[in-house]
Amino acid sequence: MQNIRAAAVQFEHVAGDKRANLAKIRAFVEQAGRERVDLLLFPECCITGYWFLRHLSREDLAALAEPVVDGPSSQELLALATQHGMTVGAGLVEAAEDGTLYNTYVVAMPDGTARRHRKLHAFVSEHMSSGSEYTVFDTPKGYRAGVLTCYDNNLVENVRITALRGAEVLLAPHQTGGCRTHNPYLMGIIDRRLW
Numbered sequence: 297m298q299n300i301r302a303a304a305v306q307f308e309h310v311a312g313d314k315r316a317n318l319a320k321i322r323a324f325v326e327q328a329g330r331e332r333v334d335l336l337l338f339p340e341c342c343i344t345g346y347w348f349l350r351h352l353s354r355e356d357l358a359a360l361a362e363p364v365v366d367g368p369s370s371q372e373l374l375a376l377a378t379q380h381g382m383t384v385g386a387g388l389v390e391a392a393e394d395g396t397l398y399n400t401y402v403v404a405m406p407d408g409t410a411r412r413h414r415k416l417h418a419f420v421s422e423h424m425s426s427g428s429e430y431t432v433f434d435t436p437k438g439y440r441a442g443v444l445t446c447y448d449n450n451l452v453e454n455v456r457i458t459a460l461r462g463a464e465v466l467l468a469p470h471q472t473g474g475c476r477t478h479n480p481y482l483m484g485i486i487d488r489r490l491w
Contacts (some may be wrong), residue, residue, distance in 0.1 A: 297439045297466050300421075302335040303328055311345035312360060314388075318343060318372055321386055329380035334437055339471045340387035340445050341399060343369045346420065346471040349389065354397075354423040361391035364400050365410045373404035381406045383435055387445070387468055390414065397424045400445070401445050401469055407436045413443035416454060432461040437462045446470045 305324045310316040321338055328336045336394050340346065352360070364370050369388050377384045383405045390400035390412070401413040414427025431443040442463025448454050449468050458466060 298439055298481075300334040300436065300439065301332055302337070303331070303333045304337045307342065309339075309342050309345045311348040312362075313325075313341050313345070314369060314473060315411065316489045317345065318342055318369060321384075322376060325376045325380055325382070328382065328403050333382055335383045335465075336385070337467055337469055338384075338386040340415070341471055342470045343386055343388035349421050349424075351419065352423070357389060357397055357421060358391060358395070359424050360450075361389040361397050363393070364390045364402055364412045366387070368390075369471055370404065370410060371411075372400070373402055373406060374410055377406050377410075378408055383437070383441075385443070385469060387469055387471075391472075397421075398427060399424055399445065400427075401443055401467075403441070403443060403467065406438055409444070413445060415445040415448060417447040417451075428462055430458055432458060432463045441467055443467045443469075475482040 307320055307389060327338060362369060373384050373386055385403040387401045390398040399418045401408055402411045404410045411429035411431060411433045416427050418424045418426045432440060435441050440462045442458035444454050444458060
């Protein structure tokens with residue numbers, strides 16, 4: 297495997313505002329392009345927003361969701377990847393052809409192809425289904441990548457299976473921040489002895 301220049305971005309997304317979030321993604325991709333980054337990763341559901349999803353009705357969630365890879369957000373990621381010659385990954389709520397909703401991570405590559413990973417352990421909303429497949433694929437830079445989203449990584453067997461399927465690089469997007477707060481305790485109970 298050849299060396300790759302990788303970067304990760306965590307940003308404060310705007311709940312439900314895909315246009316604003318894609319504008320932030322676009323700006324980071326342009327900056328990464330100037331830095332000759334090969335692989336640029338954003339958080340899960342950063343295109344749609346994440347934390348507020350748990351409060352949406354099925355109808356509201358479906359209105360926010362879109363198809364992958366033919367939907368507008370996936371197409372924007374593909375355009376950025378090809379324009380800047382880098383692999384770009386970002387997450388959103390996917391509407392499958394049968395209407396099923398998924399927490400999906402899209403990986404757009406500079407050769408114009410894209411892969412998706414439907415989070416195996418989706419629990420942010422009762423209206424979203426869990427994926428049922430491991431995602432491992434070849435990239436234009438010659439390495440095999442695997443994707444596991446957030447909690448998927450907490451089960452060591454998921455990581456092991458992804459590696460056994462040939463993944464040399466694990467893309468592991470999480471949503472552990474990206475919310476407007478100066479108080480780290482608002483996201484849940486944190487063991488303060490760790491601070």
